[in-house]
Amino acid sequence: xxxxxxxxxxxxxALMVPFVLVHIAVIFYATRQxxxxxxxxxxxHGSAAWAAFYTVFVAAVSIHAAIGVRNILSEWSxxxxxxxxxxxxSLGIVLAMLGFHAVIALVxx
Amino acid sequence: xxxxxxxxxxxxxxxxxxxHRLSGLALAIFLPIHFFVLxxxxxxxxxxxxxxxxxxxxxxxxxxxxxxxxxxxHLLGGLRVLVIENFDWHDGQKRLAMFGATVSAVVAFIFLVxxx
Numbered sequence: 001x002x003x004x005x006x007x008x009x010x011x012x013x014a015l016m017v018p019f020v021l022v023h024i025a026v027i028f029y030a031t032r033q034x035x036x037x038x039x040x041x042x043x044x045h046g047s048a049a050w051a052a053f054y055t056v057f058v059a060a061v062s063i064h065a066a067i068g069v070r071n072i073l074s075e076w077s078x079x080x081x082x083x084x085x086x087x088x089x090s091l092g093i094v095l096a097m098l099g100f101h102a103v104i105a106l107v108x109x
Numbered sequence: 110x111x112x113x114x115x116x117x118x119x120x121x122x123x124x125x126x127x128x129h130r131l132s133g134l135a136l137a138i139f140l141p142i143h144f145f146v147l148x149x150x151x152x153x154x155x156x157x158x159x160x161x162x163x164x165x166x167x168x169x170x171x172x173x174x175x176x177x178x179x180x181x182x183h184l185l186g187g188l189r190v191l192v193i194e195n196f197d198w199h200d201g202q203k204r205l206a207m208f209g210a211t212v213s214a215v216v217a218f219i220f221l222v223x224x225x
Contacts, residue, residue, distance in 0.1 A: 010194070013187050020184045024216070027177060032223050037154025037161060058144075065137040072134055091137070098144035105151035 001074075005067050012064040019057045044106040051107040058099030066092030125206035129186035132179045139176060170224045178217035185209035 001009070033039065044050050070088030073079050079087065117123050149156040163169070189205060 010191065014191055017184065017188065020180065024177070024180065024184075028220065028223070031173070031220070035161075037150055037157035040157070041150060041154055061140065065133070065140060068130075068133045069137050072130065095137075095140055095144065098141055098148060101151065102144045102147035105148045109151055 001067070001071055005070070008063055009067045012060040012067075016057065016060050016064065019053070019060070022053070023057070041106065045108075047107060051103060054103045054107070055100070058096060058103060062092045062095040062099060065095060121203040121206055125186060125189070125209075128182060128210070129190070132183040132186070135179050136176075136183060139179075167225075170221065174217045174221040174224070177220045178213050181216045182210060182213035185213060 030040065066088040069091055070084050073084035073087055074081050077084065146157070146160055149160060164173075186206075186209060189202070189209060193202070
């Protein structure tokens with residue numbers, strides 16, 4: 001892993017610490033309440049705070065996961081660094097697209 | 110006799126690093142599914158409701174407990190790495206790793222107790 005990727009990996013990890021803690025609290029709350037889709041959407045729809053929170057979270061996790069998977073592919077698979085890099089970029093793009101779509105679905109639609 | 114360079118394997122801290130890596134990989138595999146499911150609410154909540162009803166079965170709840178465990182242990186393992194890399198070294202790293210695993214198991218257990 002080069003220095004640039006290392007810094008991105010650690011910076012996104014540090015950034016996500018409070019996000020993950022809040023997300024775990026949300027998981028506990030949502031599952032305890034036995035929420036329906038209407039219950040969830042009534043809490044998230046039109047909320048700028050949740051939109052900002054999960055937009056940053058999705059961006060950070062897409063970068064963090066892509067770099068992590070790149071490291072694993074480079075070290076554990078027969079793929080070379082270049083191929084592992086392309087796989088990681090693809091994963092990052094897919095995660096970001098699906099993640100932002102989910103944020104839009106929960107907050108804006 | 111162990112192969113050269115493999116003697117460390119099986120030690121508590123090697124195991125902690127391996128669990129951190131594998132939990133991250135599992136979460137990376139799970140995330141696209143998670144995002145896809147949440148995106149089902151794009152055209153209203155009917156499809157998401159359908160999924161939520163499907164997920165209300167014991168095996169799925171156990172799997173969700175496993176995911177909570179993976180997320181918590183990856184968080185705590187990552188925190189340990191950040192502390193090691195950015196602050197002065199402290200002894201007791203094995204105990205810290207064990208503590209992280211125990212906390213993760215307890216959090217997942219509490220989650221499951223609340224679910225059932």
